[in-house]
Amino acid sequence: MNPLESAQLTVVIGSVANLALALWRAWSLQRLPEPPRAATARDRTTHAATMLSGYRQVFTFLIFGAISLLHAEAMLTTAIGFTLSVAITLFLLLRAFEHLFVPELRRQRDFVDLSLSLVGATFYGWAAAMNRGF
Numbered sequence: 167m168n169p170l171e172s173a174q175l176t177v178v179i180g181s182v183a184n185l186a187l188a189l190w191r192a193w194s195l196q197r198l199p200e201p202p203r204a205a206t207a208r209d210r211t212t213h214a215a216t217m218l219s220g221y222r223q224v225f226t227f228l229i230f231g232a233i234s235l236l237h238a239e240a241m242l243t244t245a246i247g248f249t250l251s252v253a254i255t256l257f258l259l260l261r262a263f264e265h266l267f268v269p270e271l272r273r274q275r276d277f278v279d280l281s282l283s284l285v286g287a288t289f290y291g292w293a294a295a296m297n298r299g300f
Contacts, residue, residue: 170242173296177238177251180289184231184254187261187282188224194276195220230254234290242297251294258287 195217201209234241234254241247262283265271 169296170239173242173293174238176289176293176296177234177241180254180286180293181231181235181238183282183286183289184227184234184258187258187279187286188227188231190278190282191220191227192224194279195224226257230257242293248294248297251290251297255287255290255294258283258290262287 198213198217198220201213205213234250237247241251262280265276265280265283
């Protein structure tokens, strides 16, 4: 296996972790309980905002995963690919650190989300380090 193929494999693994993170997040949003009928308007608005934020994250994970999966070689041989790899790495590290430092997320103990974020960040970071776009 030549170095470019092994580097493409790192992008593919990071992409799969990103897509799995999107699926996990979408599934966990479906498990979110509905507010009761007697809930106040504020509770319903909070629930709607939580759902909207969650679906925005799902969309972002899907876009990052699909772009990097479809353009694995370009992410390793161009400067824009390097920039995108670094951006995705930082985004996933931010997601992982949210689980460590935000009390509400820490109480949920969602280790699947945390581990998928760390795996994706590791492999995208590795792909950025192996980039030959400069």
